[in-house]
Amino acid sequence: MITAEQKPMDEIREMIAPYKRILTVGCASCVAECAAGGEKETGALASALRMACRMAGDEKVIHEKTLDRQCVKDFVIQLDDVIQDYNAILSLGCGAGVQAVAEMYKEVPVIPALNTEFLGETRDQGLWVENCIGCGDCMLYFFGGVCPLARCSKQLLNGPCGGSRDGRCEVDPDVPCAWQNIIDRLSAFNALDRLEMIYPPKDWSKKRGNGPRKIIREDQKR
């Protein structure tokens, strides 16, 4: 899941300042799950902005709409019927959502209301943690389902640094030592021998080595 957090109110207000009619657009997918840009958050932000503008004597029209998914154009076209009534869109989608909307409506400025953060897991209510960096070459099999690139502060592939104490990272004691987790997990199903391999330096060409990445699936195309 892609996680995000709302930008500070002052920053949002500064960005929407030049526009009079604004459509606040939420996304009911990932950013709804992390309580940043779903229907409720979109309604709350629009309401807060209307109050702020009213108190400042700024006569803006701010409406809201939430799409099922902002990064899929088949959903974004729902804005076709209303977009002409607005001169800016305030998007509560992730960075991919903002850009998908911007791509569809080239004449309308699309303003991001969120800071997109990371690929994460909902660990608990109100707790999201980063556990994937999208490297393009998954090695979770070798590390017992714990990614050292995402979860080890030093991104070590060949064993722990030796600095962890009581299973906590020496860089930040709030963070569990990824290598402690890897060893615990592999021990649990007798697969510690996977650590006898020497893992070469990561091939980063599969991440950003060739610029923006894309996936093409002929069987899924029109």
Place this chain on the structure above:
Amino acid sequence: MTKELTLTIAIFYCQNVPESGEDVRQSLEKRYGKSIRLFPMPCSGRIDIVHLLRALEEFADAVYVITCPEGTCRYLEGNKRIKKRIERAKSIIDSIGLEKERLNLITPAAGDDNFSLASFSGEIIESAMAFAASPVRVIKAQGPRREAQDAGKEKRLNNKIIGDKK
């Protein structure tokens, strides 16, 4: 302008609060008139930040949430959740320059049997009257008047132009 406005208080309350039936709600609304808007909820945990903000935006000078006593939530943790949501909503209204004190939570202590919706409502009305009218509502109330004034100015200007042409 402020003095002309009647303060309006929104009260969201858990239906588990003693003596909070429909008859009590109606009698309170009759007694306090437009000063009070009562919203019975199946659980205070059902109330979201957007409900609190909408109330402040649309009609309320202050919003109160009355929960059931600590440890008695029939849905286990509804009254704990609303406490956190109120804090979040307070930080939002603070960020736009509206006083945080306009959002309030009342949670009776466990074992306190001497409370009811009517007793809390009376206390709320008394304490809330200390507030000035919400700037959101004052400016909203001025809106149509200002628009009417602007329209009047425009009409006078048009008449003048027509007069000049004549």
